[in-house]
Amino acid sequence: MEPTAEPGPDTTGGPPKDRRTPRWLRSLLALLITAGVVLPLSAAARPRIPAPPPAGLPAVTATTLEAAYAANRANAARAARMAEAHGDRHRAAADRALAAPAGQLLAFDGRGTGLATEVFGDLAHADRVAVLVPGSDTTLDTYGRFRATATALHRQLSRRAPESTRVAVVAWLGYDTPGTVSTAVLTTGRADEAAPRLGEFLRLLRGLTGRDTPVSLLCHSYGSVVCARSAAQGPPVADIALLGSPGTGADSAAALRTSARIWAARGGTDWVAQVPHVEADLFGTTVGFGTDPVSPAFGARVFAAGDGGHSDYFSPGSICLANLARIVLGETSEVTRA
Structure with a gap:
């Protein structure tokens, strides 16, 4: 979710006049080769953490929501004990945090890098719902950062919403996110796998909250690629906000067919601004995500995100967090434009 490695400089001018490979493409190839060799070896060196399979639950409804929370908390607690016995104290602590008695865990799978869907607020009676979709390197081991963004947004919404408006935030870690430095983070492959899962979750959400409850997707970094791939597949949502996006794989907002x-925003010091906004065919695979979502050519509603970096979009007190709350609450005329 919060990449730290910066891609190479953006040198995406017009087509080269000679037969030499452009510098950005050479850098990209080097990165692909390095990631393809080093990362599989490092992943293989780390033993897999044992965990139980997900809790077997019937279809979740508004009346069974609390039972689902309880079952998933119990599953997370069991995963914590298994991780502790395995000697992985970091994962055990992450699992225990999700198993906390007050937690509202809608889904949990402690196997591998892990999956979790956590709710903040009264989902069954919410008048407005925000779903956060994370980017690369978001796993159960790094889940605390993702939870912090959801908590910050829920607090902002609760403060700003009219007294009669109930709000809920869902932290949806429902897909296997790519590593920041990996071949997967440069293509839409993981997003293509994740999009149907996000669509399925949004259909579940409509059943829990009601067809007319406005839902906003707030999509960070690679998560914006997931949201873009899901836009035309899942049920309609009110808003899609692309935050620190490397691109979506679409040429324009209209091409998302939703x-x-x-909306789109980028912080003033976000390194993703240096990502080349191109698509290239390498060995039969499309690498890169095309048009910059904050460019006029893309056609999104670009809003102010302040001077923050790639991990600062949900920082308490920031102009970006204030604008995100306005978007979720439907106060679109109050959103500060960039």
Whole structure:
């Protein structure tokens, strides 16, 4: 979710006049080769953490929501004990945090890098719902950072919402996120796998909250690629906000084929601004995500995100967090434009 390695400089001018490979493409190839060799070896060196399979639950409804929370908390507690016995104290602590008695864990799978869906607020009675979709390197081991963004947004919404408006935030770690430095983070492959899962979750959400409850997707970094791939597949949402996006794989907001309002923002010191906004065919695989979502050519509603970096979009007190709350609450005329 919060990459730290910066890609090479953006040298995406017009087509080269000679037969030499452009510098950005050479850098990209070097990165692909390095990631393809080093990362599989390092992953293989780390023993897999044992965990139980997900809790077997019937279809979740508004009336069975609390039972689902309890079952998933119990599963997370069991995963924590297994991780502790395995000697992985870091994963055990992450699992225990999700198993806390007050937690509202809608889904949990402690196997591998892990999956979790956590709710903040009264989901069954919410008038407005925000779903956060994370980017690369978001796993159960790094889940605390993701939870912090959801908590910050829920607090901001609770402060700003009219007294009669109930709000809920869902932290959706429902897919296997790519590593920041990996071949997967440069293509739409993981997003293509994740998009149907996000669509399925949004359909579940409609059943829990009601067809007319506005839902906003707030999509960070590689998560914006997931949201873009899901836009035309899942049920309609009110808004899709692309935060620190490397691109979506689409040429324009219109190409997403959704009735949702499309928003985009980038912090003033976000390294993703240096990512080349191109698509290239390498060995039969499309690498890169095309048009910059904050460019006029893309056609999104670009809003102010302040001077923050790639991990600062949900920082308490920031202009970006304030704007995100306005988007979720439907106060679109109050959003500060960039």
